Amino acid sequence: MAIEYIKLLEERLGDAAVESHSFRGFESAVVRSGAWERALEILKTDGKLNMLTDLCGLDHPGEKDRFEVVAHLYSVEKKKRVRLKTRCPEDDPSISTSTRVYPAADWFEREAFDMYGIRFDGHPNLKRILCHRDFVGHPLRKDYPKEKRQPFSTPDTLMDEMEILDPCDRPIVRSSDRKILDGVTIARSTIARSHDSRFLLNIGPSHPAMHGCFRVLVELDGERIRNAVPEIGYMHRCFEKEAEAHTWHQVIAYTDRLNYVSPIMNNAGYCMAVERLLDIEIPERAKWIRMLACEVSRICDHLVAVGANLVDIGALTNFWYLFNAREQFTDWIEALAGARLTATYTRIGGLSRDIPAGSNAQLRSCIKTMRQAIKDVAAMTKKNRILIDRTHGIGAISEEEAITRGFTGPCLRATGCAYDVRRAHPYYFYDDIEWDVPVGIRGDTYDRIFVRMEEMEQSARIIEQVLERLPEGPIMTSRRDVVLPPPHEVYGSIEGMMQHFKLAMHGIHPPEGEVYSYTEAANGELGFYIVSDGCERPYRARVRAPCFPIYQAFPMLIKGHLVADVVAIMGSLNIIAGELDR
Amino acid sequence: MNAMDISIAAARAVVIFGLVLSLIPVLIWMERKGAAYIQDRRGPNRAHILGFRLGGLVHMLADALKLLTKEEVTAAGVMKPLVFLAPALAFFAATATVAAVPFSGPISVAGQTLTLEVANMKAGLVYVLAISSLGAYALLLAGVTSQTSYSFLGAMRAASQFISYELALGMAALALFLVAGSLSLTDIAADQGAVLWRWNAFRQPLAFLIFMAALFAEASRLPFDLPEGDSEIVGYHVEYSSMRFAMFFMAEYAHIIVGSAVVAALFFGGWNIPFADQGLIAANAERIAAVAWPIAAVVLMLAGASIAQRFKKRFGDLRDYEPVMIGLPMMIAGVTLAILYAPLGDVILSTRWLPAAVTFVLGFTAVLAKTLLIASVFVWVRWTLPRFRYDQVMAFGWKILLPAGMLNLVVTAAIMLYLG
Structure with missing residues (x-):
């Protein structure tokens, strides 16, 4: 290759x-x-x-x-x-x-x-990122005990990072109101007291527009962002450490919590990685259903992302239009997996269950609602002067820059680069059906919003084709070293019972090796780098979260813009804390 | 000025401020229901007192009670008197403007000419502009004394926004002064008369648009709600809780009501009803009353019946009986009215004060209807548009509204000069 x-x-x-x-x-x-x-x-x-x-x-x-x-x-x-x-x-x-x-x-x-x-x-700022700066030890080392807890409550001032970053090179006007600034705004902030000539503002970790829990410390000149330092890790749950301590199957439930807006895509991504490690081909019907569930999840994710982004811009009503549609899709996911959010739907080698009866009609009605919602929202936003002025050229990034920064997904496609894993490296049957990759031209907030809007339509097309072509057949592979045998074999034959016992007691044992498996999740390329030493647990389960490199570029995107742009850009990047901090 | 005059003046002030205060929950209800129907949902409809939900209006009472009983939190190290002063000032500035607004046309009662307004000020327009701009100080105080970066940003936004839009507001109002030749709101309303195309909204369309836009900014309503900007900086009142926070909210709604009433007087002829001037109404008072009475009786009966037949077991408590509890009394009232028409009709229809009463009721209803209609535009716009960004607000105010206002003023002056 x-x-x-x-x-x-x-x-x-x-x-x-x-x-x-x-x-x-x-x-x-x-x-x-x-x-x-x-x-x-x-x-x-x-x-x-x-x-x-x-x-x-x-x-x-x-x-x-x-x-x-x-x-x-x-x-x-x-x-x-x-x-x-x-x-x-x-x-x-x-x-x-x-x-x-x-x-x-x-x-x-x-x-x-x-x-x-x-x-x-030679790293410019080699500092802890997910753990607290006072953390002792390195948690993913094999000799770090999983049960060890180190509670911290003092926030990082981030001033060390602020010092080494270059401020935005626009001219800074220092006016006579500096005295007011010093005396009034910063009085209660211990962070700013030592740097009292600057107007510093903590946006997050608890802030209405920081969907999830991130913090970005900005230095303001009036309302203009002069400099910005992000801090992440507030929602770090040690996914990778937990994965090393759980069996291959148990990890699936943890993947739900990565991008919690579209959990089935994480399930599918992880299962695909383990299947590649095991060298299993899952049944055709399972592939089609995974595509179906993933596209429904993608629509749900985009509906949330666009809705929340428009709320941040102040256009509140759109949120309800989009969420009406999402509600119906979530109903289907509930019927499919038994849970609305933490689906844990896929299994290594297939799926936990078949799609519910009446899915065809239900999903078609969902798509109808979604198309109407998209139409309504587009009518209210696409040509709205205020929205256009607020999003055109805001948080723009060029194609080359985005690629060097590791952007994937809608944020990369908004720059004009048509990279979509489903198209570039088709998995399942994505190359068998008709759909387009929507791209933007400027890579700004506006393009990111409307690339997502168009992707929903493309996902709807995929869903319609999947519903038409969904074949009959099993939903689990027949490999007995991976899948529990059916009940009649467990009770009726000694081989079946032994297989059941072995799997229930010792789990699956993929061969020694490493795979990097990648799927197109809602925010971009979701990669699982999985290393196996032949045991019933992963030796290493690394998640390449699409948000991680995107949020890394966030300070660069907001510098020179206004406070109101920070939340607009933030929303358009659709950073999900669960996936960012893992 | 004798005791009679003073008591009449005091009564007018109490009535009008009471009216504004009681319109606040109505407007909040309009806002919540309006938002709900714009957004494909039902809005408040659960809270009740003895089964009466009144279409969700009772929720506003529940909210007020909740806000009154909530803990008040004041940050340490702030100047407490100023923190207390800010919401009070906001509320004062928003409501005091109403003093110059006429709520009915002049009515002659017992040889005296009365108008439902607190004071007929010669410089009413100047008073409105002056008092409403005091609101900026309230927001500034709230933002600066809270000692939080976010509320400080909100205060800065408020100050610059208010200053920028006051000029446009003044420019638009000045054109009206040229047209009417008076600064009194009563005179301006009277000048427009009962002829629809003589209303300033049609004579001065540009001034009307500028005034409305500036009013949105002055009331800091979306798309101009930057001082609040709840998804960006949470707002100048981020440190306020409980009733002090509610005061800011009430001030916002009071501002809308009073602003709408001012617009009704300035641009929509105040108490005037299209093509039915005061003299015409007074002359035909008897006929109007004679027709209105049976119509009222029939409408009450029909409406009561249609409400009562919506009775359905849904909640399993008193709320189920709400349609009956409202519908039946309405039907009874309708029937009573119809019965009373025969014996009392002639007596009432021939009373001396009937013309005054009919003109007053119709004029007052016109003002109220216009005010609420204009207020509903505020609701509609809020749930439709995204929020401006700071630089857009400044550009819009200084580069579009102000020059347009000046142009309008100059053109109006030229036309007035030409017409003599």
Whole structure:
């Protein structure tokens, strides 16, 4: 698949390229830690791998080079991927940073540092990101006890980060009202007292427009954002640590809580990764139903995102129109999975249950409501002068910039780049049916809103075609090392009973290996990098959350804009805290 | 000025302020129901007193009670008198404007000419502009004394927005002064008369649009609700709770009511009813009353019957009987009216004060209807448009409204000069 990159590395790096291997069709190259940055640079410039989709750490206690750094690179033009790995020893866990090559690596490296204590030399701001700054130890190391708790309550002032960032270069007017500012606004803020010449404002973590729980500290000049420092981790629930402590199946319920607005897509993404690891092909009907459930989830997610975004802009009524439609889709999800939000619908090897009776009529009526809602909302917003003035050119990002920053999903498509995993790397039957990839032109808030609106229509088209073509058949694979045997076999045959016992007591045991599986979730490429050591639990279950690199670019997007734009941009990026903080 | 005059003046003030205060819950109800129907939902319809829900109006009472009994929180280290003063000032500025608004035409009773207004001020228009701009101080006080960055931003927005839009408001009002030749609201309303196309909304359409836009900004209603901006900065009143917070809200609604009443007087002829001037009504008072009486009786009976037949077991408590409890008395009242028409009709229809009473009732109803109709525009716009951004508000105020207002003033002056 991407053997050319391995050859390229071997050619250019010589001895520094240690080895290469391929598993389930995904090429990996291992390089010496000294050649890490050089290898990335070669792959980016000569290999045209322009997007760093993911970078994470890995722990192998007891081995000579204990820590491993894994980067997943992608070329949007060539649609090719490669995995690059390196190792560093426990006594000096440091490698050079990749932020100079890929700006998107900034937060990924901070997370690897936070979780494993790997130091990235030359990183501009190597600071904990998900854990509190006073946290002791590195939670994802295998020797960090899962039960250990470290409660903290003092907030980070973030002033250290504020100092190293470049403020927006627009002229700053310091007027005579400075005295009022000093005396009045900052009096109660301990943060600002030591920097009393600035007007600092904490937007979040508890703020009506910060849907979820994020904080961004902004320095204001009047209402203009001069500088901004985001802080995340308020909703960090140790998903990856929990995943390592649970069986392969138990993790599915945890994935619900990633992007909690469209949980079935996370279920499907995770199950797909484990299935790839197990090398299972799920039955055809299961594939079609997964597509169906995923597209319904995508519509739900976009309805929430657009509705909430318009609320932030002050157009409250649209929210109700969109939520009426969402309510009906959620009713169907409830009938499908038994829960409205935490669906836990898919299973490794298939689905937990078949679609409910009457789905065809129900979904068609949902789509009808949704189309009417979209029509109403478009009529109220699309040509509204106020909305256009508030969103055109606001939070705009160019296509190249977005790719370097690791943008995926609607936010990337709004810039004009038609990258959609469903189209670029079709899984299930996405290449068998007719649908379009909507793209924007300016990459601003307006485009992001209306790309989402159009995607809902495309998802509706997919749903209609799936409903027409849905074949009969089983919904679970017949592989007995993965799926419980049917009751009559459990009670009626010794093999069935033994299989049931083995699965119930010991769970499934995927072969040793690693996969990076990616699907198009509502916010972009949802990647699961899963490493198995052959046990009943994942050795490492890394989530590449689409929000993570997008929120990383948030300060860049808001600098120079006004306070009101912050919430508009925030809403249009659709940052979901559950997925961002994991 | 004798004791009689003073007591009449005091009575007028009490009646009019009472009217504004009692219209506030009605407007909040209009807002919530209006929002609900715009947004495809039902709105408040559950709370009740002895089964009476009154279409959700009782909810406003429940809300008021809740707000009154809530804990008041005052941040440490603030100047308490100023924190208390802000909501009071907001409410004062919003309601005091009503003093210059006429709620009925002049009526002759017992040789005296009376108008339902607190004071017929010669400089009524100036008074309205002056008092309503005091509202800016309330918002400033609230925002600055709260000592929170968010409310401070709200106060800054309020100050700049109010200053910017007051000019446009004044420009629009000045054109009316040129047309009517008086600054008194009563005179301006009387000048428009009962001829529909002589109303200022049609004679001065540009001034009307400017005035309405500026009024939205002055009342800080969406799309101009930047001082509040609840999804961005939460607003100048973020540190206020309980009844002090409610005062700001009531001030906002009072502002809308009073503003609508001012618009009704300035642009929609006040108490005037299209094509039926005061003299005509007074001359035909007897006929109007003679027709209205049986119509009222029939309408009461029919409406009562249609309400009563909606009786249905739904809640399992007193609320089920609400249609009957309202419908039956209405039917009884209708029947009573019909019965009384024969013996009492002639007596009442031939009384001396009937013309005055009929003119007053019709004029007052006209003012009220116009006010509520204009207020419903505020509700409608709020649930339709997105919010402006700060720079857009400034650009709109200074680059569009103010020049347009000036242009309108100059053109009006030229026309007035030409017409002599």
